[in-house]
Amino acid sequence: MSHIRIDNLTKVYMGRRSRPRNIHDPEEHFGDNILVLNDITLGFEEGEMVCILGPSGCGKSTLLRIIAGFEPPTNGTVRVGGQVVSAPSDQSIFVFQQGGLFPWMTVYENVGLGLRHIRDAATKHERIQEYVEMVELEAFEDYYPHQLSGGMQRRVELARALAVNPDLLIMDEPFSGLDFLTHMKMREEVVNMHEFLRKTTLVVTHDIDDALIMGDRIVVLSGRPSAVKLMHALNFPRPRDFEKNPGLSRLRSEIFLMLGVPYAV
Amino acid sequence: MKQHNDGEPTMKDNPEQAPDSGNRSLRLGLLSLLVIILLWEVLARGTGWSVHIFPDPLTVVFSFVELLRDGTLLRHTVASLFRVTAGFYLAVCLGVPIGIVLGRSVNARSLFNPIIQFLRPISPLAWIPLAMLWFGIGDPPAIFLIFLASFFPMVVSTTIAVQNINPTYFQVAANFRFSYQETLTRLILPAIIPDVVTALRMTVTIAWLVVVAAEMIAVQSGLGYLILDARNAxxxxxxxxxxxxxxxxxxxxxxxxxxxxxxxxxxxxxxxx
Structure with missing residues (x-):
């Protein structure tokens, strides 16, 4: 039994118009309804880092939002740890693309957001401190998010998510909007964190290299309506390097081709 | 001469120290005030109008001291301030919670927005006859008018502030299992505080505008009454x-x-x- 099971998941966004527009509709509108996810069935193991790739606008984020319980599926079910997902829960924490931190709370308060239930102040403080140190932001506890750089903000968000010790970590394009170096460092940090904690992690990305370097498993979705084009376990040793690993390099070219770029630059 | 001496070091220190720039803008503000008073004096002398029509600054200063001494000014000011405080306080206490409800609930918005948008453009002064009829003479009608004047801006700005909260924050709240109360105290209220403070600033000015008008009709005290009474005399x-x-x-x-x-x-x- 997989840790996460997605069975026959379909999502249709309802538009206002109910009559069909055009019989030969290339995007398969049903009236004004848009089919976003089409009969997706996937299973992920406990502790895996799964990278989901796909062309932009293909419904990757929608898939994540359904798994997190923010949106109901039109059809099919999502199970996390055997439980059908029906509402958001602090067992699956969503790390937002950007700006998920509360700007009116300090770093310390943000990280403590999921630890409100801990009555004992000393235990709580220790726990917050532990995660603040884990993302190397000690001495920044009293800063407000906008006083930090983009990379630091992502790290705070990561600490906030990890502090509640969720079953599942869901990251929607965690590196978007970061400069190249910060992106690389952040990626390394996420991989190290995952090696260390072995927490089931779903990452949506449009960066093929990110997916291949980070993932234990890679899922490629087709354009809208999304269907699973490829699901592949990546059993390459870490740290991964395209040049030293011809298999990885070949897979990279294949995926580039799959996503419509014939020559991997 | 003295002004010139004061001015020079300010300009030099300006780029380095922020407090000095505040000092400087204060000084410039006072300067513009001085110019106005000077112009006033020149006008009062030049036109040759009677003191009863266009009093010169000095006459005004003397009568100011006079009014200050016999306590008239203080009494009227306190009366006005009391009315503004009462009406404004009521408007904020009712307007902010109602604004939050309207901002969060589409149904509440559809239900009440038409009424609010219909009543909002009606000047509070148009309510004067009704206010006097309903509340009689004295503080209540004036407070009612101030309440009306401040209530709608507070409701509308709070509603907009709540609607403008980044929806991501509500998802974060759901993710971390916020209760309704936590969503209110840890998300909505802190998120709207900056906008509400701006709204308070705008609205208190409106309330202060209206109190003077209200006092010209219904009451026997307040700065509005003072002005009306002085005109009659x-x-x-x-x-x-x-x-x-x-x-x-x-x-x-x-x-x-x-x-x-x-x-x-x-x-x-x-x-x-």
């Missing part, structure tokens, strides 16, 4: 005194509200470091 110097006090207090009220906006918690630490 053809004492334009008293009228000007009333205007000056109204202006100064308006300035003070705005300043208090601005200070409120400077409280760190309402700025999310912006400029705090």
């Amino acid at each position: 053809l004492r334009m110097d008293y009228v000007m005194n009333g205007m000056i006090v109204i202006g100064v207090i308006g300035l003070l009220l705005d300043n208090i509200m601005k200070r409120l906006g400077d409280v760190e918690s309402s700025k999310w630490g912006i400029q705090a470091r």
